[in-house]
Amino acid sequence: MMSLRLVQAATRYRCCHTRRTTTTTRAMSPVVDSHLHVWAGKEETASFPYEPGREPPESLAASTDHLLKTMDLCKVDKAMIVQPINHLYDHRYVSAALRSHLQRLRGMLLANPTATPEEAVLELKRLVSDEGFSGVRFNPYLWPVNEEGLGTMNDEVGRALFDACGTLSLPVGFMFFQGILHRLGGEPAPTHADDAVALMESFPDTKVIFDHFGFTNKFESPEAWRRLLQICDAFPQVYVKVSAPFRVSKNGYPYDDIFAQQLNELLRVVGAERLMIGSDFPFVQEQEGGYASHISRELLAKVNGITESDVNAIMGGTADKLFFKV
Numbered sequence: 001m002m003s004l005r006l007v008q009a010a011t012r013y014r015c016c017h018t019r020r021t022t023t024t025t026r027a028m029s030p031v032v033d034s035h036l037h038v039w040a041g042k043e044e045t046a047s048f049p050y051e052p053g054r055e056p057p058e059s060l061a062a063s064t065d066h067l068l069k070t071m072d073l074c075k076v077d078k079a080m081i082v083q084p085i086n087h088l089y090d091h092r093y094v095s096a097a098l099r100s101h102l103q104r105l106r107g108m109l110l111a112n113p114t115a116t117p118e119e120a121v122l123e124l125k126r127l128v129s130d131e132g133f134s135g136v137r138f139n140p141y142l143w144p145v146n147e148e149g150l151g152t153m154n155d156e157v158g159r160a161l162f163d164a165c166g167t168l169s170l171p172v173g174f175m176f177f178q179g180i181l182h183r184l185g186g187e188p189a190p191t192h193a194d195d196a197v198a199l200m201e202s203f204p205d206t207k208v209i210f211d212h213f214g215f216t217n218k219f220e221s222p223e224a225w226r227r228l229l230q231i232c233d234a235f236p237q238v239y240v241k242v243s244a245p246f247r248v249s250k251n252g253y254p255y256d257d258i259f260a261q262q263l264n265e266l267l268r269v270v271g272a273e274r275l276m277i278g279s280d281f282p283f284v285q286e287q288e289g290g291y292a293s294h295i296s297r298e299l300l301a302k303v304n305g306i307t308e309s310d311v312n313a314i315m316g317g318t319a320d321k322l323f324f325k326v
Contacts, residue, residue: 029317030077032324033295035211035243035278037084038064040093051088062282064097068104070281074292077316078103080278080323082137082173083110089123095131106323108135108173113143113153117160124164134323135209136165137173140184140192151184153195162199166206171239171322173209180214181224193227200235207237207322212244212280218262220250225262232270239322240266242314243278245294246287253288259302267303272313276322 039056040048041063056062062084071079081094089112098107109127112120127133138153138161145151152158165172176182180193190198200208210228218225232238242263245255266275279294287294300311 029312029315030320031075031295032276032316032319033071033076033079033279033281034276034319034323035082035241036067036079036281038062038067038081038094038097038282039084039086041066044093048087048090048093050086051090054086054088056084056086060282060285064093064100067281068101070291071104074295076295078105078320078324080106080108080135080319082108085110085139091127091131091133095127095133098132102132106135107131107133108137109133110137110139110142111161113138113155113157113161115157117157120157121160121164124161124170125168128168128170133170135171135173136161137175138162139175140195141177143184145185149185150189152190153192154190154198158195159199159202162206163203166203169207171207171209173211173241175211176215178215179221179224180210180216180228181221193224193231197231197235200237204235204237207239208235209239209241209276211241212278213242213248213258213262213266214240215248216262217248217250217257218265219257229265229269232266232274236274238270239274239276239318240270241276241278242266243276244280244284245299246284247280253293254299254302256302259299260304263300264303267306267310272310273318275314276319277314277316 039062044063081097083091083094087093089110091109094107098105112123124136140153143151143153162172174196176192181191183189183191196208214228216224216228232240245258249255249258251257277295279291281291284291284294297311297315300306300314
């Protein structure tokens with residue numbers, strides 16, 4: 001059952017679907033890639049080994065040096081590195097990148113839900129204070145399940161981590177790869193959306209980011225898309241990465257279904273000041289158009305009525321404020 005806030009948001013969405021939120025982002029905002037990964041190259045794995053069983057494809061080059069060269073070539077000023085699953089909870093490789101390039105790079109650590117609440121929060125604080133991380137990824141598929149095979153992020157460790165993130169001004173990025181209506185283990189486990197709402201209602205000071213359009217395609221799952229918009233409308237602390245369109249589009253590059261349709265609705269409901277473009281490097285390198293075409297003003301130009309101020313915010317202004325100006 002939806003909370004009162006979500007019921008009210010659903011009503012506002014239906015009645016005010018044409019609402020636009022303007023932004024005052026300055027004209028010369030930097031270009032910021034809000035979502036990408038790096039991991040050790042083959043020659044670096046002696047010092048930075050992969051988690052056993054999570055080795056990356058050999059075809060993907062994802063070293064820090066390769067990332068920076070790609071960013072330079074494509075005129076991307078800054079980026080947020082999300083801790084890759086390949087190194088799991090060993091954050092040393094990303095930490096080294098942050099220490100060497102702090103003016104250009106920020107890092108989002110991977111929360112460890114298998115630790116005790118005290119241990120998980122202690123490690124989070126260490127990575128922030130000692131290693132320079134400034135965000136936290138919640139991957140629900142790493143959460144343990146109970147004897148019935150059911151799981152929830154809204155458990156003791158999840159709540160402790162989410163609360164600590166609010167105290168430390170760390171945005172939490174939700175990676176809902178199976179979609180926001182997925183349930184860990186099936187019913188009666190809560191959906192990912194239910195978990196997110198419960199955590200935000202309990203700890204409203206914690207900012208939240210939905211990765212990759214919430215992993216939602218409005219044409220494939222209208223119910224999931226409506227739920228995402230309702231949550232975004234009900235909770236002003238929610239941001240959305242308009243990133244990795246190849247993960248949700250059914251049409252392929254240049255993703256007319258995503259940018260001409262979904263982004264248009266997100267702009268009306270959320271506003272550009274809570275939207276951020278992202279590439280999902282290095283995976284984007286295997287997509288048509290490559291990296292440059294996915295951090296592109298041309299993609300945003302497909303949105304009917306989008307303003308230059310909107311474009312500047314999505315291309316970097318929002319991410320710069322959220323990750324680099326704190």
